[in-house]
Amino acid sequence: MQDHLDDLRFAHVLADTADATNIDRFKALDLEVETKPDSALANEAEAAVEKLIRVQLQRSRPRDAVLGEGDGLQGNGPRCWVVDAIDGLENYARGVPVWATQISLLDASEGSYQPVVGVVSAPALGRRWWAVKGHGAFTGRSLSSATRMRVSRVSRLPDASLAYSTLTGWEELGRLNGFLNLSREVWRTRAYGDFWPYMMVAEGVVDICADPELSPGDMAANAVIVTEAGGDFTGLDGTPGPRSGSAAASNGLLHDELLVYLNERH
Known part of the structure; x- marks a missing residue:
């Protein structure tokens, strides 16, 4: 479990990298839209962020597999990082701030791949959420400044x-x-x-x-x-x-x- 907490910290580092690149390109997008937005720049940003995350994973977690929206599955083994560089790509392309990078770690040590770490970072909203299996779910600006999350008790x-x-x-x-x-x-x-x-x-x-x-x-x-x-x-x-x-x-x-x-x- 301690390893998963270390992985959570590393996932935050990956999210920081993604946020910096995504928000810079998001602000630079040409948002003049006459019909449907041209998603080419958004697709370019998504590919660039996925590549950056893959490079960091290869450097720091070389034994782990990586599954991304762009380049698919690379590597094999009992652990697999899953990356969605820009979830909400259409929003990103149109200038709507509801988009995020999703980073998760799946572990097959118990027989089948199960998510054990998850980070969702939405820099245009100024929000981030995360969890480690067995340690609860949190939201905040950093690991040291976080609020624990609980689902509602609505029963009807x-x-x-x-x-x-x-x-x-x-x-x-x-x-x-x-x-x-x-x-x-x-x-x-x-x-x-x-x-x-x-x-x-x-x-x-x-x-x-x-x-x-x-x-x-x-x-x-x-x-x-x-x-x-x-x-x-x-x-x-x-x-x-x-x-x-x-x-x-x-x-x-x-x-x-x-x-x-x-x-x-x-």
């Missing part, structure tokens, strides 16, 4: 706040009716999108959230942060962790009901 869907990213994904999966029925049942809905709903579940300011289709880089850090804050993180099929290609997160009290609605078919 009519009192719950639901966050999501998109409606089209639910429609493509044939689950739109279930999602809409859920949205009618809860107290309120907000489409914050990307990493942010999961961090708000961990903070206890949102009670449930879900996405119909996500990559491992979108989920691994979120999973360990939500669960260490006392919540549940599964796929839509109920499988714990970030391996199902979809995500449902909650304060735990509402999770079974959440999955029932999200698995309704039209």
Whole structure:
């Protein structure tokens, strides 16, 4: 476990590197948009940040594998770093400050890869969240200036706040009716999108959230942060962790009901 705490400190160093590069390029983007934003500069920034993180990992953790959105999986072994250099790339390209770098460590020492370290850093929002398995989840500006996070205790869907990213994904999966029925049942809905709903579940300011289709880089850090804050993180099929290609997160009290609605078919 001590090694994982060391890995957390190193993940913060990686996040600092990513923040410095991402925020510099974000401020330099041409934000004059007539139709859809040109994402070329954003893609260039994402590739540059992933490369920087890979170089640092190769130097400091040469035995670990690395999985990134750009260059895929490199290396093998019982430990794998998962990197999403810019989660919320469309927001980044448009000048919306809701984007983040997600860095997580998966450890297979117990038989299957499980996230044991997660850092989500959103410099344009001035926010960072992190967790180590067995040590709780925190938010703050640094390891020495942090607040522990706890999920909410809301136990009824009519009192719950639901966050999501998109409606089209639910429609493509044939689950739109279930999602809409859920949205009618809860107290309120907000489409914050990307990493942010999961961090708000961990903070206890949102009670449930879900996405119909996500990559491992979108989920691994979120999973360990939500669960260490006392919540549940599964796929839509109920499988714990970030391996199902979809995500449902909650304060735990509402999770079974959440999955029932999200698995309704039209």
